[in-house]
Amino acid sequence: MITSIRGRNLLTLDGLSPEALLEVLDTAELFVEVNQRTIKKVPALKGRVVASLFFEESTRTRLSFETAAKRLSADVLSLAVASSSVKKGESLRDTIATIDALGIDAVVMRHQSSGAAHQVGGYVPHVRVINAGDGLHQHPTQGLLDAFTVRQVLAERAHARGSETGRELFAGLHVLIVGDIRHSRVARSDVAAYSALGAEVRVAAPGTLLPSSLEDWPVGVVSDFDEALDWADVVGVLRLQHERGTGAFVPSLREFTQTYGLTMERARRLRPTTIIMHPGPMNRGVEIDSAVADLPAAVIERQVSNGVPIRMAALYLSVTGSPEEAK
DSSP states (O other): OBOOOTTSOBOOSTTBOHHHHHHHHHHHHHHHHHTTSSSOOOOTTTTOEEEEEESSOOSHHHHHHHHHHHHTTOEEEEEOGGGSGGGGTOOHHHHHHHHHTTTOSEEEEEESSTTHHHHHHHHOTTSEEEEEEETTTBOHHHHHHHHHHHHHHHHHHHHHHTOOOOGGGGTTOEEEEESOOTTOHHHHHHHHHHHHTTOEEEEEOOGGGSOSOOTTSOOEEOSOHHHHHHHOSEEEEOOOOGGGTGGGGSSOHHHHHHHHOBOHHHHTTSOTTOEEEOOSOOOBTTTBOHHHHTSTTBOHHHHHHHHHHHHHHHHHHHHSOOGGGGO
16 A cells, blocks of 8 residues: 655555555645645746657646746647657657657656556656656546545535534545446546545446446446435536547447436435536536536536645656745
8 A cells, every 4th residue: 555655656646545545635735825825836846857648639637737846937849749750650659769868857648548657657767757648547646636626615615614624524425426437537536536535436337338347346336327416515517528439338428418417306315515517528418417517506617726736746756845935
């Protein structure tokens, strides 16, 4: 069990202890304040070089990581894969060797192949590697920012009641994840984070959109999605991933929406305190109704904004230092 990501690669949330996860969340709290300043910068990674390598298209994650690195005062090298030697057939190993020759301290990488980030870690063991999503494997910082967002909301409610906001906020929490579990690296990272922190996690999806085996997943499978909505404290809705072939796993989008979409009718079953989440980008009107996404209970925009402090924390802890030095 890994008790801290300090000086380590962040490739997966599997195997991280609750202490390791909470260390990232606590460090991110320090950086929330930084992001509220007029001048949104700290010198925590001044003089360090972070390479941003996105072999798969992304908007939120890439911009979030690059913003995080710059707010830590790091220099950022961003590889434009579409116009790089990768398109000419250059291997991943040679691409990394070229980038490494420029003198980098960390690589933030998204790749369409599961295990690619782990492979890069073997190529450049002296460089810290942050996995920004690899195939169907993991998306660690998304899992962290989702847990961070839930903890924020629960802490704010506890504070409003005058209650203590200790680290037991996740104990007994009911988390329901619904949608394309089979193709979702977000689902895998969310399950790892929530379960390690003490929450009870259940998943809901058509049989065709569940993994072939859930033996190693610390989850329960829901047989009745509508009944599970009564149980849930948090509902995490996942995108139908057309680029990964989701369309071949459902008869029609309309049928999926009728059976597993978070419609307004289903949203009315939720308790007023239930938190609605989505990692984005959303297929409005498919897995989530447009009106549901805009409800006060939905924290989707907060998830996006929390991406920066969480990724600042992940970069900072992985590359160097202690939280006190970041102040």
